[in-house]
Amino acid sequence: MEKIMRLTSGLRWQGLKRYTAITLPILLLAACANTETASPEAAKPTATVSPKPAAVVVPPQQAELKTLIGLQDRLYDVAAPLLVNNALLCRNNARNLLGFTAKTKYSFTAEFLAAASSLGFTDQLQITGVLAGSGAAKSGLQRGDLLVAIQDKPAPVGADAERQTAMMLGPLVNGRNNIKVTVARSGSNLTMNVPLTRACAFGIELGNTDNVISYADGRRVLVSAGMMKFTQNDDELALVIAKEMAHNSLTHASRQRNTATMTGVIDNLIRLRPDATPLSGAAGVKPFPQQLDASADRLALYMVARAGYKVDDAGAFWQRLATQYPATVLNGYTAIHPATDYRMKAIDQTVSDIQAKQATGTTIQP
Known part of the structure; x- marks a missing residue:
């Protein structure tokens, strides 16, 4: 069974799914006070100097992951109109797609697991991209939405969530015009019927x-x-x-x-x-x-x-x-x-x- 990335958007994140990372603690660099004994001259009033803001060191794997996600996002965004507008020219490679990608923290392999968690990924599938011009975009699905249910059935969670969700979606994308999707956004659940979009499924x-x-x-x-x-x-x-x-x-x-x-x-x-x-x-x-x-x-x-x-x-x-x-x-x-x-x-x-x-x-x- 193909992964959810292919079933839902025609786009996959395997490049990121095989990344690995170790999170390093964020280090705050604070200024140190001078503890030497002051001379009388040094005791004279001086202009007040505001301390420099503490520097924040971003863990290298987190920075690398953000860079890679940024590249993948641009690739996704540029590819979206090509996929949605060319089903006619893709011949036998056009499919009915929901038009979004979703990931958990387990979409990134062990070394990047902590970095993914620090960027807000959890056990629950989170929408990471919406195909411009797709049914997902038209129905109002947004990046950051958490996938709660599909056709009123709870969406899988955990390390195997993508494969299990692919198995749920596989039989649904053929023979119907839309799929009922429930997502969590800002603490509330939203349910919408997402029209399927005919698009190139590369x-x-x-x-x-x-x-x-x-x-x-x-x-x-x-x-x-x-x-x-x-x-x-x-x-x-x-x-x-x-x-x-x-x-x-x-x-x-x-x-x-x-x-x-x-x-x-x-x-x-x-x-x-x-x-x-x-x-x-x-x-x-x-x-x-x-x-x-x-x-x-x-x-x-x-x-x-x-x-x-x-x-x-x-x-x-x-x-x-x-x-x-x-x-x-x-x-x-x-x-x-x-x-x-x-x-x-x-x-x-x-x-x-x-x-x-x-x-x-x-x-x-x-």
């Missing part, structure tokens, strides 16, 4: 590496922390996410007989400490033939435009990426997407086609 993963790379294994999309730092705005990040969604929709991993390799790479990179050995090379991933890569670019650009992001500078973004990280950088994006010149022609033509449709109000689809 898992969206954060890769814990500074390598500028992204991958797709047919059911998941991984974007590395390095790639997120390389992108200069949400439009560029949307291009990267959509390109991998397009590879999945077009079944390119299986057509290249590369699914198992891609899955292994993603499984490695969502760990807190990935195995660095394959990161020094191409990790066994086969470069995409130019025809497959260009077809994914075309579909991705339509996904981006349908989600409300700009496509005008798509060619410039991919060219900048290929220039800064050429195919000779084996652990970079261009190494497995080497046909830059061929891709640029397809990208420029597709952007022109989309702009023409936007100008005339024509439906944006291939």
Whole structure:
């Protein structure tokens, strides 16, 4: 049974779920009083100096966890319109989704358990993200809500809450239009009927590496922390996410007989400490033939435009990426997407086609 992250939002937090942390005490640095005997000169009145505020030292694992959650939140927020607005283009990968993610403190492995607790996570599932444009967003579910019940049945709690909730939701998302959800907010219980949303059901993963790379294994999309730092705005990040969604929709991993390799790479990179050995090379991933890569670019650009992001500078973004990280950088994006010149022609033509449709109000689809 798939985890709740896939069933409820099409997004998963496995990258964070494998993190581990030890909480260190918060240290308050207080000024020390001078205990030496004062001389007569020192006894003269002096200007009063206000003491400096005590510095607060944040435990390193807590700070690291907050940073990682921040990256995952941005990835989630940018991916949301791509998932919700492209069910038509995701082919056999569209599903009925509730549109939210939920986590307990046990969503983070042992080393990060205390840090997660210090950030407010408990045994109870807490909503950590709401998919923009989904039924969850329209019904008023919010980040921080605690999951109390589903269809009037108590929501599971504890270390196995995600798996058990997935088992509850699995039979419910098919054959109905909405699901009754009760949450706790500000000390009160709220019950709402959450409409199901047809959306692309790809898992969206954060890769814990500074390598500028992204991958797709047919059911998941991984974007590395390095790639997120390389992108200069949400439009560029949307291009990267959509390109991998397009590879999945077009079944390119299986057509290249590369699914198992891609899955292994993603499984490695969502760990807190990935195995660095394959990161020094191409990790066994086969470069995409130019025809497959260009077809994914075309579909991705339509996904981006349908989600409300700009496509005008798509060619410039991919060219900048290929220039800064050429195919000779084996652990970079261009190494497995080497046909830059061929891709640029397809990208420029597709952007022109989309702009023409936007100008005339024509439906944006291939």
